[in-house]
Amino acid sequence: MRYARFIAAISLLFATAQAFACGPFIYPPSEYYMFHLVNLPDSPDGDFNRNSRENCLLWQQQTMEDIPLDDIYQVVYKYNLELITTLGSGILPMEAKDNKMARWLHSYHGEKALEFLVLAKNCEWLRNEALSPWYYPSKNDQVKYTLNEVAEMARQKSKDYYYGDRYALQAVRAMTSLQQYEEIVNFWNEIERKLPDGLMRRMTISYVAGAYIHLNDVEQAKNLYKLANDLNGLLECDLRYQPKMNRVEKMELLYEVYPDCPDFRRQIWEILGHVEPNRDWEDDWRWDWIYSDERATIDQLGKLCDRVLNDKTCADKALWAYAATYIAHLKGDDRKADRYLKLAENCVKDRNLSDAIKVMRIFIDSQISTYDKAYEQKLFAQLRWLQQMIEKNLDEKVIQGFCFYDLTSCFSYYYWNDAMRCILLGTVCPKMIQQGNTTLALQLANMSSYSLLNEMPINLYQYRHSRSFNGYDYCNHFARMADSLSANAMMAYTEVALRPKTEFQRFLNAHSYIERDYLNEMIGTHCLREMRYADAEQYFSRVSSGYFVRTNVYKEGYLNRDPFSVKQRKWNHGVDAKLCFARKMNQLEHEIASATDPNQKAMLMIDFGIGIRNSFDYCWALTQYYRGWVYGLGEDGENVDLTQQAEKRVDRLFSLAVNSFTDNEYAAQAQMLFGNFKTIAERFPETLAAVIVKGHCDQLVDYHAEMGF
């Protein structure tokens, strides 16, 4: 029975060691949105959320600044006629006691506001309820006024200092319900000059436009709808309008009636702003990966762009050309995209759009350029500008967002930074790697990962030296890319990072993270992975001893595992576990080479093999920075090719060692290590190991155990 436990302990050496070392949080370039329009106009009037918020803010200005917007919203939009009427009668209802707006209205300050709200709620009730074709008054109705009375009172009150514009809106609402269209126009003519700009004026204008439609003056109605930014109203005046039109069909009609509509910018962004090809470097992007509905919409928008760009009267060609550029790119035609982009560059007037077009230029160039020295120089200039934009547009919101997302999960949600990552990580780096220019690829990846971090007003020294998990340095795109490349690639990169020769290299370094220890430790780890133990020892020796404790694998305790034991046991090596391991492996390699006694040499080979095997398995933290399954990616941080090479080497070593023994006691000891008890019993029955096997196997099955090594 005791032997059964021994067998189990040995077999664990070769079991898969699962560990979850909080591996990289991958935010692939496919989630960095390239198409971007800034300073989008507010959604048009008629958007309840927008109007209600603006209205509540206005109420806040007109009442007390410390009344919460939600309290205002409740009173203005949620209180029914009965509740407002109760308030108006001087009673503070129970359900209103905790509402600051209701309390303010109840105080003597709120008299005029309350008077207005009673009228407005009456008007609303009458319009909503009474105008339903099914309405018939009942004796229980709470209405205080008829619509005629509301209209008349509101017209009178529209001249008042307090809430005059609000009364004007109620007047036109009531008159609309009463179908008094001529009166509405007359009223508008009276108040037009006096009515202040703002939400109430815009909403009033929409009703006046509606009245003009009933008076068959559609052109005047259209002009007013434009003034009110009421695009639905504007579209509905057109006979071609169909409610079931899709969004692009509505845009087409809108273009015909209002070609310079500022809202096109928002509408185009809503279609293209979140369509991003998957630019992860393992996959090629394909147009048909977009859902068919979305594809149809984009296709239709592309046709509208072409139509608009052929229209000489179009005033905002740059916008449409910018959209057409991106659509052409999505459809895989970057040459066509380039032509559209040139058009956009030639006619852009707006500064914000101009910046977005410049970003798109960097992107399209990265798609169509030949990656040569000339392109590198162009890229240098482009990145210099993009870096300026990253720094220039930094504000508190970006900083807060960064600290919340990027520092913990490598998300940035900051356009300029996202654009850089999208272009470099999604297109330039993969192409550079394909061409064998891994050094520049790593430099660009490093900059794209660190340029924003370096601008942050945070104490990075403290962050990196704390005992907490470092969610950035080993989880970002640079780390991920470095992890996928060879030790030689890292060595070459580090050489340039530490000793730059060109202006471009210095620029990239200035916005990267190139701490010597960080890079040398990474090279050392790569060398362990490639079983280059002498090189590993050399690079780990360059790492200051204090650095090792800053790595996540150390902090998480994954380096406390003995790589030279067949049993899983603790290893008290101090902080520089990787260096110790590299040194011992290097030493074993030399001893194997110099050993003359075949039995001793074979035992050294077995020790060496165990070290290799453990460093890819139970002691994976020696060769990897993370291991575990990442949700959505299924990665485990393991370089499968290198692991397989290591396994083959271990097999060869063990096989060679077993065949090299000339002393049966050594040979039996080695078989004991591997758990090959049957072999010991059959081939080396006279040895001490065989005596132990026979004496400890309680059951036949144990006696016949054979691990196969």
Add this chain to the structure above:
Amino acid sequence: MVVLASCTSKTTNVGTTTTQAEQHGNGIYYWKTMFELNDAERGFLKEHQVKRLYLRLFDVVPAENGARHEFEVVPNATIVFREPMPENVEIVPVVYITLDALRLINSPIHNYAEIITQRILNMADFNELGTIHEIQLDCDWTQQTQDGYFAFCQAMKDELKPYGIQLSCTIRLWQLACACPPVDRGVLMLYNTGTITNPNTNNSILDVEDVKAYLKGEAYDLPLGLAYPTYSWYVWFRNDKYMGLFHDQPGKKIEAGDVVRYEHVSFNELQQLDSLVRLKLPGADQAPIILYHLDSANLSNYTNDEIRQIYSRD
């Protein structure tokens, strides 16, 4: 009478109790869009002790919803009240549902049974129509729309139940051969028996011979009231083509060669009708009589005594 009553033993639901006629008393429809009685009409109600006024409140018709460009049903031609209800007359609100509206009325979106009920009750409350015991639906449902109509009747009945209000509906002659709608009682409409647009029709309001085809001596499984026509009109044709209807004397539109057919039902014909119905519709002799409709000009075609005889069925 006794013989007839004994013969109608199977007509358990048709005029089952002799009290139904007594209970309901004399009835008459009011089918105008404005409730305003003249002296003659007020006098008629009083003279003939009319107990029940079947008052059309509104029609239900389809309409296009402007905002959504979808069809929905809406009330139309809602009656306007110019004067209070006469005393001692029970009001039975009637709602006329067009066939097109019927096709939309069982909407999954709107509970029209509830909406219509609420509107009727609001109208009754607001215009002080008195306590409502019964509401009547009038609809020319067909075999194709029967299921929808019956479903709607059931929904209305369910709506009215909490108020203790019963539901009745009008029954066309041809509908006697169909299943009964799920209502509490019906009113058999014994008029509009002919095709008004046919120039060869003698009298589209009533041809007793036409009625015979529908009455086969079989019972109807609902308590029925009987609606008799006391109206008249002028039907206008040109080249055998139906041109329109006049309630008064034809106007200036009439040209030489046009044919105007005056249609009315004489007292004699009403008596023949009553005899036929009593003979061929089991239990009909105990059914309440409702005249269509309260209009002094039309009713002036009959003497008070004739009206009395129609109601009392002497």
